[in-house]
Amino acid sequence: xxxxxxxxxGLGALTPIGNTKDEYWDALVSGKSGAAPVTHFxxxxxxxxxxxxxxxxxxxxxxxxxxxKRMDKFSQYAMVASDEAIxxxxxxxxxxxxxxxxxxxxxxxxxxxxFQDEVLNYAAGDGTPRFNPFFIxxxxxxxxxxxxxIKYGFMGPNYTTVSACASSANSMIDALNTxxxxxxxxxxxxxxxxxxxxxxxxxxxxxxxxxxxxxxxxTASRPFDANRDGxxxxxxxxxxxxxxxEHAKARGAKIYAEVVGGGLSSDAYHMTAPHPxxxxxxxxxxxxxxxxxxxxxxxxxxxxxxxSTPLGDVAELKAISEVFGNHAKNIxxxxxxxxxxxxxxxxxxxxxxxxxxxxxxxxxxxxxNHETVDxxxxxxxxxxxxxxxxxxxxxxxSNTFGFGGHNACVLFKKLD
Numbered sequence: 110x111x112x113x114x115x116x117x118x119g120l121g122a123l124t125p126i127g128n129t130k131d132e133y134w135d136a137l138v139s140g141k142s143g144a145a146p147v148t149h150f151x152x153x154x155x156x157x158x159x160x161x162x163x164x165x166x167x168x169x170x171x172x173x174x175x176x177x178k179r180m181d182k183f184s185q186y187a188m189v190a191s192d193e194a195i196x197x198x199x200x201x202x203x204x205x206x207x208x209x210x211x212x213x214x215x216x217x218x219x220x221x222x223x224f225q226d227e228v229l230n231y232a233a234g235d236g237t238p239r240f241n242p243f244f245i246x247x248x249x250x251x252x253x254x255x256x257x258x259i260k261y262g263f264m265g266p267n268y269t270t271v272s273a274c275a276s277s278a279n280s281m282i283d284a285l286n287t288x289x290x291x292x293x294x295x296x297x298x299x300x301x302x303x304x305x306x307x308x309x310x311x312x313x314x315x316x317x318x319x320x321x322x323x324x325x326x327x328t329a330s331r332p333f334d335a336n337r338d339g340x341x342x343x344x345x346x347x348x349x350x351x352x353x354x355e356h357a358k359a360r361g362a363k364i365y366a367e368v369v370g371g372g373l374s375s376d377a378y379h380m381t382a383p384h385p386x387x388x389x390x391x392x393x394x395x396x397x398x399x400x401x402x403x404x405x406x407x408x409x410x411x412x413x414x415x416x417s418t419p420l421g422d423v424a425e426l427k428a429i430s431e432v433f434g435n436h437a438k439n440i441x442x443x444x445x446x447x448x449x450x451x452x453x454x455x456x457x458x459x460x461x462x463x464x465x466x467x468x469x470x471x472x473x474x475x476x477x478n479h480e481t482v483d484x485x486x487x488x489x490x491x492x493x494x495x496x497x498x499x500x501x502x503x504x505x506x507s508n509t510f511g512f513g514g515h516n517a518c519v520l521f522k523k524l525d
Contacts, residue, residue, distance in 0.1 A: 112289040116524065117365040118357050119198025119350030120462050121190040121299075125161035125343050125449050129193060133459070134466045136448065137474035138497045142327040143449055144341050149305050156314040159326035160305045161343035161450030179243045180256065181220030182303035186346035186455075187253035188260070191297050194348035195261065199362065200295065202261065211265030211293050212254035213284045215277030215300030217454030217511065218309070219250030219269075225308040253301055265293045271454070273511030274414075276300055277347065278457030281519055282371030284351045294356045299458035301346035313342060316381065320417065330451075331478035332415035332444035333422050333492050340416040343450030347458030349465075366465050366521040369504075370401025376514030383421050383510065387428030393516035394432045394506070401520045403504060405433045408440055408520075410473055410505040412464045415444025416451050423485045425508065430487055441473040441500050443493040448477055457509035457517060464505040465521055473498045 120130045125143030127133035136143075143161035152158040163186070168177045171189045180188070191212075195202075227244045246252055251269040258267045266287060270279040277300025284298035313319045320339040322329035330341040357364055374396060376389035383390070398405060413425055422444075430437045445463045452459055467473050479494040486492075505521045 113291055114354035115285050115288045115351055115368045116354050116357050117349055117368060117465055118352045118362040119194040120365065120465065121193030121197060121348035122459055122462055123163060123166070123186050123190045124345040124459055125163055128163070128166060130197070130462060133462070137445055137463055138472055140475050140477045140495065140497070141448055142330070142477065143343065144326040144329055146326065147305065147310070150307055152310060155310055156321050157310060157319045158323045159329065159341070160310070161341055162305055163345050179247060181223040181247045183216060183220060183301045184247070184253045184256055186303060186344070187214060187301035188256055190299060190301065190346035190348040191257050194297065194350050198350040200350070201360065206294065207262050208264045209294040210263040211287065211296045212257045212263055212267050213270065213280045213287070213296055213298045214254035215270045215280035215454050215457065216250040216253060217271060217273045217276045217302060218304050220248035221304050221309055222306045223247040225306055257297060263297070265296070272515040272517070273513055274451065274453050274456050275509045275511035275515040275517040276454035276457065278461070278507070278509035278517035278519055281349065281457065281461060282373065282517060285368050285371050288351055288353050295350065295352045297348060298351055299346065299348035300455040302453040302455040303344045304453055305342055305344045310342060318418070328478045330417045330447050332417045332447050332476055333483060333486055334479045335481040335483040337417040337419060337422065339418055340446070341450035343452040345452055345459065346455050347462050349458065349461060364524050366468055367524050368519065369403065369522045370397045370520040372397025372400055372518040374516045376516065378514055381512045383424040385420065385424055387424040389514060389516045390425055390428035390508070390510065391431050393518045394428065394508070397506065397518035397520050403520065406436050407504045408433065408506050409500060409502045410441045410464065410467060412460045412505070412507045413442060413444050414508045414510045415446055415476070417446065423483070426486055426490060430490070438489040438491065441491055441493050441498060443473055443476045445474055457507065460509065461507045461519055461521070464507045468502040468505050468521060468523055471499055471501055473500050473502070
């Protein structure tokens with residue numbers, strides 16, 4: 110059977126540097142850092158006392174107070190971003206066959222704050238099990254797409270992908286393939302995360318995974334810099350409306366880009382560390398290119414996973430050099446995590462949005478906070494350091510990797 114073409118017709122973003130897709134894009138291009146001291150709880154005694162939190166956000170501006178109380182923050186973020194993406198797509202909701210509209214969402218952790226608070230409340234009590242009746246439905250990772258479908262009446266496929274930090278990239282690939290095979294006309298996809306909590310910060314600190322640059326949070330996320338010391342935890346959501354091309358064309362939709370390929374692989378190496386030679390990353394990018402029917406020379410831009418960890422950044426750039434050969438030095442490579450921090454399960458979604466908008470505007474956002482050259486990184490690679498660069502982008506790649514060795518890669522192309 111002939112595969113359907115899949116295009117992007119709506120975007121929504123709620124991030125540490127902007128609460129809409131346009132605010133997010135403006136902040137990316139200007140090189141704005143979202144890192145600041147934690148406000149969600151008292152982090153005085155924590156090794157890391159800062160994060161990339163969503164700012165100036167009042168949930169009741171978007172969601173009824175009673176309904177919002179029944180949602181964990183990660184679900185609230187999902188609702189707000191998906192509302193923006195659906196509005197941006199200008200879908201005629203009354204005309205849609207809602208049995209052919211799905212929601213495939215990504216979340217690496219889900220309702221961590223809800224779980225944490227309920228357990229702490231129980232521990233502080235007398236042993237009598239007093240739990241909120243919404244404890245479980247607030248916490249479970251699949252509730253975000255459930256809430257979106259309930260609001261809009263979308264009755265197609267509805268589930269959450271969980272692959273740690275690759276979760277929302279996995280959700281996009283599932284959505285791509287579902288539409289390609291003709292099972293749906295439209296899928297709302299993306300991811301959300303809200304792990305800036307006592308348990309989240311404490312857990313990642315215990316792993317020595319996060320930066321401890323408490324004296325200067327804004328420069329703490331520094332991918333590819335020789336003095337990087339770990340990632341900065343972020344939160345938020347990104348939502349993307351994927352649509353079958355003929356369906357979009359028939360209704361005169363604005364098309365941002367075509368999704369031409371998705372690749373998956375596993376490092377099969379370690380619970381948290383990447384393979385030092387990046388063999389799983391090599392595999393996932395090759396898989397993605399093959400799936401898209403493209404050559405390495407076709408790629409103009411790569412938004413890397415680039416978390417600002419000592420091992421991960423080097424392994425990924427080694428893999429890029431291996432896959433793209435001499436062409437690697439012609440690619441604009443960046444890491445927008447230098448500005449947003451690491452949104453875990455939502456990272457793939459907001460970075461895909463950054464890639465799509467870079468293609469639309471002809472500008473590659475910078476990798477900020479780079480001060481010291483790492484001798485382990487090829488100096489010929491263009492890492493788009495500290496300042497945005499103009500670039501006509503016809504093909505953009507977005508890489509996302511997760512604990513457990515999960516690798517996902519998505520390719521976007523300007524519509525012919």
